[in-house]
Amino acid sequence: xxxxxxxxxxxxxxxxxxxxxxxxxxxxxxxxxxxxxxxxxxxxxxxxxxxxxxxxxxxxxxxxxxxxxxxxxxxxxxxxxxxxxxxxxxxxxxxxxxxxxxxxxxxxxxxxxxxxxxxxxxxxxxxxxxxxxxxxxxxxxxxxxxxxxxxxxxxxxxxxxxxxxxxxxxxxxxxxxxxxxxxxxxxxxxxxxxxxxxxxxxxxxxxxxxxxxxxxxxxxxxxxxxxxxxxxxxxxxxxxxxxxxxxxxxxxxxxxxxxxxxxx
Amino acid sequence: xxxxxxxxxxxxxxxxxxxxxxxxxxxxxxxxxxxxxxxxxxxxxxxxxxxxxxxxxxxxxxxxxxxxxxxxxxxxxxxxxxxxxxxxxxxxxx
Numbered sequence: 001x002x003x004x005x006x007x008x009x010x011x012x013x014x015x016x017x018x019x020x021x022x023x024x025x026x027x028x029x030x031x032x033x034x035x036x037x038x039x040x041x042x043x044x045x046x047x048x049x050x051x052x053x054x055x056x057x058x059x060x061x062x063x064x065x066x067x068x069x070x071x072x073x074x075x076x077x078x079x080x081x082x083x084x085x086x087x088x089x090x091x092x093x094x095x096x097x098x099x100x101x102x103x104x105x106x107x108x109x110x111x112x113x114x115x116x117x118x119x120x121x122x123x124x125x126x127x128x129x130x131x132x133x134x135x136x137x138x139x140x141x142x143x144x145x146x147x148x149x150x151x152x153x154x155x156x157x158x159x160x161x162x163x164x165x166x167x168x169x170x171x172x173x174x175x176x177x178x179x180x181x182x183x184x185x186x187x188x189x190x191x192x193x194x195x196x197x198x199x200x201x202x203x204x205x206x207x208x209x210x211x212x213x214x215x216x217x218x219x220x221x222x223x224x225x226x227x228x229x230x231x232x233x234x235x236x237x238x239x240x241x242x243x244x245x246x247x248x249x250x251x252x253x254x255x256x257x258x259x260x261x262x263x264x
Numbered sequence: 265x266x267x268x269x270x271x272x273x274x275x276x277x278x279x280x281x282x283x284x285x286x287x288x289x290x291x292x293x294x295x296x297x298x299x300x301x302x303x304x305x306x307x308x309x310x311x312x313x314x315x316x317x318x319x320x321x322x323x324x325x326x327x328x329x330x331x332x333x334x335x336x337x338x339x340x341x342x343x344x345x346x347x348x349x350x351x352x353x354x355x356x357x358x
Contacts, residue, residue, distance in 0.1 A: 146289045153293055182280030189286055193293065 004106045004116045005237070006135035008159070010151030012122030014143045015172040018208060018218075020119040021049045022227075023139075025217035026234025027115050028082035035074065035113040037105075038088035039131035040121040041096055047087050051215020052077065061089035064101040070108055079220070084113070094126040099133035106134025115237075124158060132159065138167035139199060144174055144185040153194055168199035170233065175204045176247045200233035202226050203247055294331050298338050305329055312342060321348040 007020045017040075024036040038046035041061065047053040058073035063086070070086075077083035086109075089096060109116045120131035132138065138159045142152040152169070159167045171190055178184035187201055202208075205226035211218035219230035225245070232242045309329040316322055323345040332341045 146285050146292075149289055150292055150296065154296060157297070179282075182282050185282050185285055185289075189282065193286070193289060 003110055003114060003137075004118070004135050005137045005139060006118040006120050006132050006164075007139045007141060008120035008128065008131065008155055009122065009141040009148070010124065010155040011142075011148045014141050014148050015202070016122070016141050017045050017049050017119050018212065019139070019141050019170055019172065019202075019230075020046060020117055022217045022219040022230040023234055023237065024115070024117050025050075025077075025080055025083055026219040026230050027117075027237065028077070028080040029220065029231075030234060030238065031082065032114045032238075033082045033084075033112075034115045034117065035084040035086060035109050037086045037109070037116060037118045039097075039102070039118050039127065041088045041127065041130075042090065042093045043121065044088040044090045046119050047075075047085060048215060049212055050077065050083075050085060050217065052085055052087075053215075056087045059087045059089040060105070061092050061096045064097050064105065070105070079216075094121065094130065097130050099130050102130045102133040104134075124154065128155075128158070132162055132164060135164060138164045139170055140167050140194075140196070141170045141172055142190065142194075143172050144179075144190060149185070149190055149193060156194060156196060166197065168197045169194060170199050171201045173204040174201055174247065198244075199236055200229055201244060201247065202229040202233075203245075294338055298331055305331070309342075312344070316344060319350055320346050321350060322346055 007016050007023070009016050017038075020036055024034050028034045036046060036050070037060065038044055039060070040046070044059075047056060052075050055075050058068040060073065062068045063070050063073045073086055075085045075087065077085070106116055106118075116134075118131050118135060121127035140152050140155055140159070142148045156167055159165075169191070171187055174187070175184055179186045187198070191198055203225050205218070205224060207221055207224035208218050208226050211221060211224075217230075218224055218227045219234070221227040225247075229245055232245065235242045309327065312329060313322065313324055313327060326343075326345045328341075328343040330341050332339050
């Protein structure tokens with residue numbers, strides 16, 4: 001199993017950072033030593049999603065430019081012993097790091113951590129090229145919208161031509177009631193179009209917003225459905241065979257009514 | 265159908281917007297994947313008309329050149345109405 005994983009999407013706002021944080025926390029909760037790398041230089045966010053924003057001293061640019069040593073820049077999470085973060089620089093731009101420097105950095109991190117997970121910035125320019133430079137495996141995040149799936153298709157093509165063949169898909173923010181009503185593309189619709197392997201499906205869940213508000217990854221919330229989805233994804237990344245969540249069984253008044261009158 | 269009736273009661277439209285989404289996505293991806301810009305197709309159409317016009321009289325205004333996807337292949341679809349076939353002498357065509 002490859003260890004350096006890039007989380008990407010093309011389109012912004014589909015949940016790359018949330019996915020990176022939760023998959024990282026999920027793997028750490030399973031007992032692995034994980035480092036998350038925020039490659040979104042200039043628009044640093046992984047730190048706030050993880051609730052580690054007050055602990056940053058050095059960042060990725062300090063490391064690549066030699067202002068500090070790698071070990072000094074890495075923040076250790078206090079809740080999960082295996083979870084670490086290498087934050088992005090907030091005052092620089094994407095050109096502050098080169099693809100060669102990223103390769104070298106990933107090579108170093110790989111020696112010490114079981115999983116290196118890179119949060120890729122939106123877009124297909126320099127930031128994307130940097131983020132994928134040292135990666136051995138790619139996760140593409142999309143939502144069930146025309147714009148997000150279109151960008152995911154483009155990203156899959158770019159990943160494949162960069163040697164990251166067979167990227168895996170996470171469908172985020174699926175609203176099962178809308179799918180049932182025929183007003184949202186289903187998992188099968190999206191897989192048919194993109195023709196790549198499915199890593200997991202995360203339902204649209206208020207708990208994600210609540211967790212992010214508090215800076216606590218939802219994957220640690222035992223009761224939430226999205227947390228369960230992220231825990232399953234983490235286990236699949238390890239190579240375990242985990243059945244997909246049956247989102248169909250979720251409630252809703254109309255569905256209850258359908259069940260009562262025997263349409264379901 | 266009872267289901268349609270219930271859907272109507274709860275204010276659900278019977279037309280599926282996801283089918284619209286899927287079809288729009290399918291078409292936009294045909295062009296994205298072929299990395300064919302509208303300019304490229306326009307230039308191709310102009311050249312095709314130029315060549316075909318040597319042999320046939322065609323309706324340039326009604327002509328259409330586009331990409332479409334059938335199963336797993338992308339096809340170039342040209343719809344060029346022919347008005348008249350030109351009679352070219354044997355020697356010229358050889």
